[in-house]
Amino acid sequence: MKDVYDLLGRIFISILFLYEVLDTFFFYSNTKSTLSFYGITWGQDFILITGLICLTIGGILVLIGYYANIGAFLLLLYCLPYTIIVYSFWNDPIEKQQLSSLNFMKNLAICGGLLVLMANGSGKYSIRRLIHNLRLPE
Numbered sequence: 001m002k003d004v005y006d007l008l009g010r011i012f013i014s015i016l017f018l019y020e021v022l023d024t025f026f027f028y029s030n031t032k033s034t035l036s037f038y039g040i041t042w043g044q045d046f047i048l049i050t051g052l053i054c055l056t057i058g059g060i061l062v063l064i065g066y067y068a069n070i071g072a073f074l075l076l077l078y079c080l081p082y083t084i085i086v087y088s089f090w091n092d093p094i095e096k097q098q099l100s101s102l103n104f105m106k107n108l109a110i111c112g113g114l115l116v117l118m119a120n121g122s123g124k125y126s127i128r129r130l131i132h133n134l135r136l137p138e
Contacts, residue, residue: 065126
């Protein structure tokens with residue numbers, strides 16, 4: 001049953017980040033204005049394209065279970081700075097602090113899930129395991 005949970009967890013995590021890729025891609029100009037709102041004005045195109053590459057490669061690697069630890073690391077490289085910049089509840093007005101702190105903690109939990117994935121690997125139901133089982137003996 002653990003292997004089924006590993007697969008479902010990888011699917012849920014990757015859907016979240018792959019959806020963010022689509023959202024950023026289709027609303028690119030809105031995302032750039034959001035970066036400006038958070039005070040990030042230098043190299044917005046570079047930041048967005050690098051983020052899209054990390055999210056796409058990381059999301060696909062986690063989804064298929066091929067080098068899922070590298071994919072989880074790429075997603076973690078995106079998720080941690082995003083969480084600290086966007087949900088900095090300590091800088092928010094009192095009326096926004098509760099919601100922002102909840103979102104901050106939610107994203108920290110997602111980062112924790114990525115760390116668990118990095119530590120435990122992709123499990124039995126993965127492309128990596130399939131490739132390993134299909135190798136011919138020498």
